Amino acid sequence: MRFLLLSDIHANATALDAALRAVEGRWDSVLCLGDLVDYGPDPNEATERVKALSPIIIRGNHDKAVAGLTDLEDFNPIAKIAAQWTTQEILPDNLKYIAQLPAGPISVNGFTMVHGAVQDEDEYVFVPGQAIEGLLESPTDITFFGHTHHQGGFAYRAGQVALIQMRPEPGPKFTVLQLEAGTRYLLNPGSIGQPRDGDPRAAFAIVDPDHQTVEFWRVPYDIAAVQKRMELAALPRPLIERLAAGR
Numbered sequence: 274m275r276f277l278l279l280s281d282i283h284a285n286a287t288a289l290d291a292a293l294r295a296v297e298g299r300w301d302s303v304l305c306l307g308d309l310v311d312y313g314p315d316p317n318e319a320t321e322r323v324k325a326l327s328p329i330i331i332r333g334n335h336d337k338a339v340a341g342l343t344d345l346e347d348f349n350p351i352a353k354i355a356a357q358w359t360t361q362e363i364l365p366d367n368l369k370y371i372a373q374l375p376a377g378p379i380s381v382n383g384f385t386m387v388h389g390a391v392q393d394e395d396e397y398v399f400v401p402g403q404a405i406e407g408l409l410e411s412p413t414d415i416t417f418f419g420h421t422h423h424q425g426g427f428a429y430r431a432g433q434v435a436l437i438q439m440r441p442e443p444g445p446k447f448t449v450l451q452l453e454a455g456t457r458y459l460l461n462p463g464s465i466g467q468p469r470d471g472d473p474r475a476a477f478a479i480v481d482p483d484h485q486t487v488e489f490w491r492v493p494y495d496i497a498a499v500q501k502r503m504e505l506a507a508l509p510r511p512l513i514e515r516l517a518a519g520r
Protein backbone atom coordinates (compact mmCIF):
# COMPACT_ATOMS: atom_id res chain seq x y z
CA MET A 274 0.00 0.00 0.00
CA ARG A 275 1.45 3.37 -1.04
CA PHE A 276 0.01 6.65 0.25
CA LEU A 277 0.09 9.90 -1.68
CA LEU A 278 0.67 12.59 0.97
CA LEU A 279 -0.60 16.07 0.08
CA SER A 280 -0.60 19.31 2.06
CA ASP A 281 -1.14 23.05 1.64
CA ILE A 282 -2.70 22.98 -1.81
CA HIS A 283 -3.87 26.57 -1.33
CA ALA A 284 -6.30 26.79 -4.23
CA ASN A 285 -3.64 26.07 -6.86
CA ALA A 286 -5.27 23.58 -9.24
CA THR A 287 -2.46 23.81 -11.83
CA ALA A 288 0.14 22.69 -9.29
CA LEU A 289 -2.13 19.92 -8.01
CA ASP A 290 -2.82 18.64 -11.53
CA ALA A 291 0.90 18.60 -12.38
CA ALA A 292 1.66 16.67 -9.20
CA LEU A 293 -1.10 14.13 -9.84
CA ARG A 294 0.01 13.63 -13.46
CA ALA A 295 3.63 13.04 -12.40
CA VAL A 296 2.76 10.17 -10.06
CA GLU A 297 -0.17 8.60 -11.89
CA GLY A 298 -0.40 4.88 -11.03
CA ARG A 299 2.25 5.15 -8.27
CA TRP A 300 -0.07 5.30 -5.25
CA ASP A 301 -3.11 3.49 -3.80
CA SER A 302 -4.66 5.95 -1.40
CA VAL A 303 -4.44 9.64 -0.41
CA LEU A 304 -3.66 11.41 2.87
CA CYS A 305 -4.21 15.18 3.03
CA LEU A 306 -2.98 17.51 5.78
CA GLY A 307 -5.25 20.48 5.06
CA ASP A 308 -5.17 24.03 3.66
CA LEU A 309 -7.03 23.13 0.49
CA VAL A 310 -8.04 26.73 -0.09
CA ASP A 311 -6.92 30.35 0.28
CA TYR A 312 -4.10 32.37 -1.34
CA GLY A 313 -4.56 30.81 -4.80
CA PRO A 314 -7.10 31.49 -7.57
CA ASP A 315 -8.84 28.08 -7.72
CA PRO A 316 -10.65 27.37 -4.44
CA ASN A 317 -13.47 25.42 -6.11
CA GLU A 318 -11.30 23.39 -8.49
CA ALA A 319 -8.82 22.52 -5.72
CA THR A 320 -11.57 21.46 -3.31
CA GLU A 321 -13.37 19.39 -5.95
CA ARG A 322 -10.17 17.62 -7.05
CA VAL A 323 -9.16 16.76 -3.47
CA LYS A 324 -12.66 15.55 -2.63
CA ALA A 325 -12.62 13.29 -5.72
CA LEU A 326 -9.46 11.59 -4.40
CA SER A 327 -11.47 10.36 -1.34
CA PRO A 328 -8.59 11.19 1.00
CA ILE A 329 -8.13 10.64 4.69
CA ILE A 330 -8.03 14.34 5.49
CA ILE A 331 -7.75 16.92 8.26
CA ARG A 332 -8.34 20.67 8.14
CA GLY A 333 -5.80 23.50 7.98
CA ASN A 334 -6.00 26.97 9.50
CA HIS A 335 -7.01 28.48 6.13
CA ASP A 336 -9.83 25.95 5.71
CA LYS A 337 -11.07 27.02 9.15
CA ALA A 338 -10.82 30.71 8.27
CA VAL A 339 -12.69 30.38 4.97
CA ALA A 340 -15.37 28.27 6.66
CA GLY A 341 -15.83 31.01 9.27
CA LEU A 342 -14.58 28.81 12.12
CA THR A 343 -11.87 31.29 13.12
CA ASP A 344 -11.69 35.04 13.20
CA LEU A 345 -9.89 36.66 10.25
CA GLU A 346 -8.52 39.24 12.69
CA ASP A 347 -5.73 36.75 13.47
CA PHE A 348 -4.54 36.94 9.82
CA ASN A 349 -2.10 39.49 8.43
CA PRO A 350 -3.66 42.10 6.06
CA ILE A 351 -2.64 40.26 2.87
CA ALA A 352 -3.91 36.90 4.10
CA LYS A 353 -7.12 38.62 5.19
CA ILE A 354 -7.77 40.03 1.68
CA ALA A 355 -7.18 36.58 0.14
CA ALA A 356 -9.44 34.85 2.67
CA GLN A 357 -12.23 37.35 2.04
CA TRP A 358 -11.91 36.84 -1.73
CA THR A 359 -11.98 33.03 -1.25
CA THR A 360 -15.06 33.27 0.96
CA GLN A 361 -16.87 35.13 -1.83
CA GLU A 362 -15.75 32.71 -4.56
CA ILE A 363 -16.28 29.34 -2.93
CA LEU A 364 -19.45 27.47 -3.88
CA PRO A 365 -21.82 26.22 -1.17
CA ASP A 366 -21.03 22.51 -1.68
CA ASN A 367 -17.29 23.16 -1.48
CA LEU A 368 -17.71 25.36 1.56
CA LYS A 369 -19.68 22.56 3.20
CA TYR A 370 -16.84 20.09 2.49
CA ILE A 371 -14.21 22.50 3.88
CA ALA A 372 -16.28 23.26 6.98
CA GLN A 373 -16.72 19.62 8.01
CA LEU A 374 -13.04 18.62 7.80
CA PRO A 375 -11.88 17.16 11.12
CA ALA A 376 -9.18 18.73 13.27
CA GLY A 377 -5.87 16.92 13.66
CA PRO A 378 -4.19 15.06 15.10
CA ILE A 379 -5.73 11.85 13.83
CA SER A 380 -3.96 8.48 13.76
CA VAL A 381 -4.61 6.00 10.93
CA ASN A 382 -2.65 3.17 9.30
CA GLY A 383 0.03 3.51 12.00
CA PHE A 384 0.68 7.20 11.21
CA THR A 385 -0.42 10.41 12.88
CA MET A 386 -1.56 13.37 10.77
CA VAL A 387 -1.53 16.99 11.98
CA HIS A 388 -1.72 20.30 10.13
CA GLY A 389 0.61 22.28 12.39
CA ALA A 390 1.92 20.61 15.55
CA VAL A 391 0.86 17.52 17.49
CA GLN A 392 -0.06 19.66 20.49
CA ASP A 393 -1.81 22.44 18.50
CA GLU A 394 -3.14 22.25 14.94
CA ASP A 395 -2.31 25.94 14.33
CA GLU A 396 1.27 25.94 15.68
CA TYR A 397 4.31 26.09 13.33
CA VAL A 398 7.18 23.58 13.50
CA PHE A 399 10.22 25.11 11.76
CA VAL A 400 13.14 24.18 14.04
CA PRO A 401 14.18 21.24 16.27
CA GLY A 402 13.15 23.15 19.43
CA GLN A 403 9.58 23.33 18.11
CA ALA A 404 9.64 19.67 16.96
CA ILE A 405 10.76 17.95 20.15
CA GLU A 406 7.38 17.97 21.93
CA GLY A 407 5.58 16.40 18.96
CA LEU A 408 8.36 13.88 18.37
CA LEU A 409 8.06 12.70 21.97
CA GLU A 410 4.29 12.93 22.42
CA SER A 411 2.86 11.69 19.13
CA PRO A 412 0.99 8.38 19.57
CA THR A 413 2.91 6.89 16.61
CA ASP A 414 6.59 6.80 15.55
CA ILE A 415 5.78 8.54 12.28
CA THR A 416 3.84 11.81 12.20
CA PHE A 417 3.06 13.86 9.12
CA PHE A 418 2.64 17.62 9.36
CA GLY A 419 2.21 20.63 7.07
CA HIS A 420 1.58 24.36 7.69
CA THR A 421 5.19 25.59 7.25
CA HIS A 422 5.26 24.85 3.48
CA HIS A 423 8.83 23.50 4.00
CA GLN A 424 9.57 20.00 2.69
CA GLY A 425 11.52 17.73 5.06
CA GLY A 426 11.20 17.42 8.82
CA PHE A 427 12.82 15.99 11.90
CA ALA A 428 14.07 12.67 13.27
CA TYR A 429 14.48 11.78 16.95
CA ARG A 430 16.82 9.07 18.13
CA ALA A 431 18.65 8.55 21.42
CA GLY A 432 17.80 12.00 22.78
CA GLN A 433 18.89 13.90 19.64
CA VAL A 434 16.74 15.73 17.09
CA ALA A 435 18.13 15.82 13.54
CA LEU A 436 16.86 18.09 10.77
CA ILE A 437 15.83 16.30 7.56
CA GLN A 438 16.23 18.38 4.38
CA MET A 439 15.33 16.87 1.03
CA ARG A 440 16.60 18.45 -2.20
CA PRO A 441 15.19 16.63 -5.24
CA GLU A 442 17.09 17.37 -8.49
CA PRO A 443 15.60 19.61 -11.21
CA GLY A 444 12.61 18.24 -13.11
CA PRO A 445 9.84 16.06 -11.75
CA LYS A 446 12.08 14.21 -9.30
CA PHE A 447 12.09 12.69 -5.83
CA THR A 448 14.59 11.77 -3.14
CA VAL A 449 14.00 8.81 -0.86
CA LEU A 450 14.16 8.82 2.92
CA GLN A 451 14.70 5.32 4.33
CA LEU A 452 12.91 5.10 7.67
CA GLU A 453 14.91 3.47 10.46
CA ALA A 454 13.63 1.37 13.34
CA GLY A 455 13.96 2.98 16.77
CA THR A 456 13.63 6.48 15.31
CA ARG A 457 10.65 8.81 15.58
CA TYR A 458 9.82 11.13 12.69
CA LEU A 459 7.95 14.37 12.04
CA LEU A 460 7.76 14.63 8.25
CA ASN A 461 6.41 17.41 6.05
CA PRO A 462 5.62 16.67 2.38
CA GLY A 463 5.90 20.40 1.62
CA SER A 464 3.28 22.52 -0.08
CA ILE A 465 1.59 21.75 -3.39
CA GLY A 466 0.32 25.23 -4.09
CA GLN A 467 2.61 27.72 -2.33
CA PRO A 468 6.08 26.31 -1.46
CA ARG A 469 8.16 28.54 0.85
CA ASP A 470 11.42 26.59 1.10
CA GLY A 471 13.12 28.26 -1.87
CA ASP A 472 12.04 25.71 -4.48
CA PRO A 473 8.95 26.88 -6.42
CA ARG A 474 8.05 23.40 -7.69
CA ALA A 475 4.96 21.69 -6.23
CA ALA A 476 5.98 19.57 -3.23
CA PHE A 477 4.42 16.36 -1.90
CA ALA A 478 5.41 12.85 -0.79
CA ILE A 479 4.64 9.19 -1.31
CA VAL A 480 4.77 6.98 1.77
CA ASP A 481 5.48 3.27 1.39
CA PRO A 482 5.12 1.51 4.77
CA ASP A 483 5.90 -1.92 3.27
CA HIS A 484 9.37 -0.73 2.27
CA GLN A 485 9.68 1.85 5.09
CA THR A 486 10.38 4.66 2.62
CA VAL A 487 9.12 8.18 2.04
CA GLU A 488 9.65 9.69 -1.42
CA PHE A 489 9.87 13.49 -1.29
CA TRP A 490 8.76 14.80 -4.68
CA ARG A 491 9.12 18.12 -6.54
CA VAL A 492 7.22 18.72 -9.76
CA PRO A 493 7.41 21.84 -11.96
CA TYR A 494 4.15 23.43 -13.06
CA ASP A 495 2.97 26.42 -15.11
CA ILE A 496 3.46 29.12 -12.45
CA ALA A 497 2.81 31.96 -14.94
CA ALA A 498 -0.67 30.59 -15.71
CA VAL A 499 -1.57 30.62 -12.01
CA GLN A 500 -0.14 34.13 -11.58
CA LYS A 501 -2.26 35.32 -14.50
CA ARG A 502 -5.46 33.99 -12.87
CA MET A 503 -4.43 35.64 -9.59
CA GLU A 504 -3.99 38.97 -11.37
CA LEU A 505 -7.42 38.68 -12.96
CA ALA A 506 -8.86 37.98 -9.52
CA ALA A 507 -6.99 41.02 -8.14
CA LEU A 508 -5.37 38.91 -5.42
CA PRO A 509 -2.56 40.70 -3.50
CA ARG A 510 0.69 41.21 -5.47
CA PRO A 511 3.04 39.62 -2.83
CA LEU A 512 1.03 36.38 -3.05
CA ILE A 513 1.41 36.39 -6.85
CA GLU A 514 5.15 37.05 -6.72
CA ARG A 515 6.01 34.52 -4.06
CA LEU A 516 4.91 31.60 -6.25
CA ALA A 517 7.83 32.17 -8.64
CA ALA A 518 10.31 32.62 -5.79
CA GLY A 519 9.07 29.65 -3.78
CA ARG A 520 9.33 31.78 -0.63
Ligand SMILES: [Fe+2]
Pocket residue numbers: 281283308333335420421422
Ligand atom coordinates in the same frame (compact mmCIF):
# COMPACT_ATOMS: atom_id res chain seq x y z
FE1 LIG B 1 -0.79 26.52 4.55
